[in-house]
Amino acid sequence: xxxxxxxxxxxxxxxxxxxxxxxxxxxxxxxxxxxxxxxxxxxxxxxxxxxxxxxxxxxxxxxxxxxxxxxxxxxxxxxxxxxxxxxxxxxxxxxxxxxxxxxxxxxxxxxxxxxxxxxxxxxxxxxxxxxxxxxxxxxxxxxxxxxxxxxxxxxxxxxxxxxxxxxxxxxxxxxxxxxxxxxxxxx
Amino acid sequence: xxxxxxxxxxxxxxxxxxxxxxxxxxxxxxxxxxxxxxxxxxxxxxxxxxxxxxxxxxxxxxxxxxxxxxxxxxxxxxxxxxxxxxxxxxxxxxxxxxxxxxxxxxxxxxxxxxxxxxxxxxxxxxxxxxxxxxxxxxxxxxxxxxxxxxxxxxxxxxxxxxxxxxxxxxxxxxxxxxxxxxxxxxxxxxxxxxxxxxxxxxxxxxxxxxxxxxxxxxxxxxxxxxxxxxxxxxxxxxxxxxxxxxxxxxxxxxxxxxxxxxxxxxxxx
Numbered sequence: 446x447x448x449x450x451x452x453x454x455x456x457x458x459x460x461x462x463x464x465x466x467x468x469x470x471x472x473x474x475x476x477x478x479x480x481x482x483x484x485x486x487x488x489x490x491x492x493x494x495x496x497x498x499x500x501x502x503x504x505x506x507x508x509x510x511x512x513x514x515x516x517x518x519x520x521x522x523x524x525x526x527x528x529x530x531x532x533x534x535x536x537x538x539x540x541x542x543x544x545x546x547x548x549x550x551x552x553x554x555x556x557x558x559x560x561x562x563x564x565x566x567x568x569x570x571x572x573x574x575x576x577x578x579x580x581x582x583x584x585x586x587x588x589x590x591x592x593x594x595x596x597x598x599x600x601x602x603x604x605x606x607x608x609x610x611x612x613x614x615x616x617x618x619x620x621x622x623x624x625x626x627x628x629x630x631x632x
Numbered sequence: 633x634x635x636x637x638x639x640x641x642x643x644x645x646x647x648x649x650x651x652x653x654x655x656x657x658x659x660x661x662x663x664x665x666x667x668x669x670x671x672x673x674x675x676x677x678x679x680x681x682x683x684x685x686x687x688x689x690x691x692x693x694x695x696x697x698x699x700x701x702x703x704x705x706x707x708x709x710x711x712x713x714x715x716x717x718x719x720x721x722x723x724x725x726x727x728x729x730x731x732x733x734x735x736x737x738x739x740x741x742x743x744x745x746x747x748x749x750x751x752x753x754x755x756x757x758x759x760x761x762x763x764x765x766x767x768x769x770x771x772x773x774x775x776x777x778x779x780x781x782x783x784x785x786x787x788x789x790x791x792x793x794x795x796x797x798x799x800x801x802x803x804x805x806x807x808x809x810x811x812x813x814x815x816x817x818x819x820x821x822x823x824x825x826x827x828x829x830x831x832x833x834x835x836x837x838x839x840x841x842x843x844x845x846x847x848x849x850x851x852x853x854x855x856x857x858x859x860x861x862x863x864x865x866x867x868x869x870x871x872x873x874x875x876x877x878x879x880x881x882x883x884x885x886x887x888x889x890x891x892x893x894x895x896x897x898x899x900x901x
Contacts, residue, residue, distance in 0.1 A: 487774075516672045525664070525668070
């Protein structure tokens, strides 16, 4: 049996990166969801300002999206199902970037509606490049976690422990480091 | 030999143990995962239900008596009947839109004159997307929606035309300030000549939200008609052009004759 006390220290710089990659999008998404979740009609108007989806679709998005943002954000903050939570946020960010690219290309001048205010604004006040960069940066952090979900202080490890690797798929590295190792191989 | 078989036995045992650990871990993850999914589903259902009940706790929903199929409200003429084949003008507006107020001031009298002379018929469809400006300013939230509801309630007591005019007359200078409930349910009806029992009825309709379904449907219809700008004046689906967009040349003067000509031009375009 592997002696757990002999496991290499997990306080590796990559785990710190993982922690930051969890906290930044996690906080942003929980906040973004929280300011919208109690104002369904207002958020629906924000969505309609993109002139991209029908009224009924906007209605469904307005009901569901804030809850999903909060849920994925909380999972990421807590480090529970890190890879899946990161994938969910990554997916949402792709959709948001698509939306911004759309209004940008169509010459529609709106506030993105990301954090509870939205709608038409003066063309000089649009922040499309900045929003794109913000989303891209968060997408990169989520991409990191999708490839290497290991990080410090995660519920994944607290609740489930480190992944159990079977003898025959053991590549020689200690099972205790396997969490990160699988991802490290792909890098 | 004995040693060897002992080793393989231990290896097999270890493998069995690891498989067991892995199964247990997967099972634990599954339960926690199901729990998380369950919580998310419950929260979303709660939000949906709260929205449904928010619009249900109100009084019985009624339509304004002059409501049209397109979720507008007809501007009635005073005393006359429209002539045969009079063009029907549809106006898309938002009560917080500064452009709408300036068009109302400039062209409104000419349009109402034509309605009163029976030369045109007219309906106003009310959008509410400028609720956004109240979110941006943090003042009097959902002023567009509340003004639309109040105006629809005014139609029930026969004062839509007057109330509609009063709101635009009192539109705040700064877009985003919006309207207070005091203005919408006390000051404006007073200016529109709604008094006594009619005032009580008007205020009850406003307070209970009896017009909510109608005004929501109007906002939806407008979006689905692809009208994304206010004010938009149309006749039989064609846009009435008041000024040339590029040269800024005024095409329609603010008098009944010029407006009627503009309507005919748009209709035949």
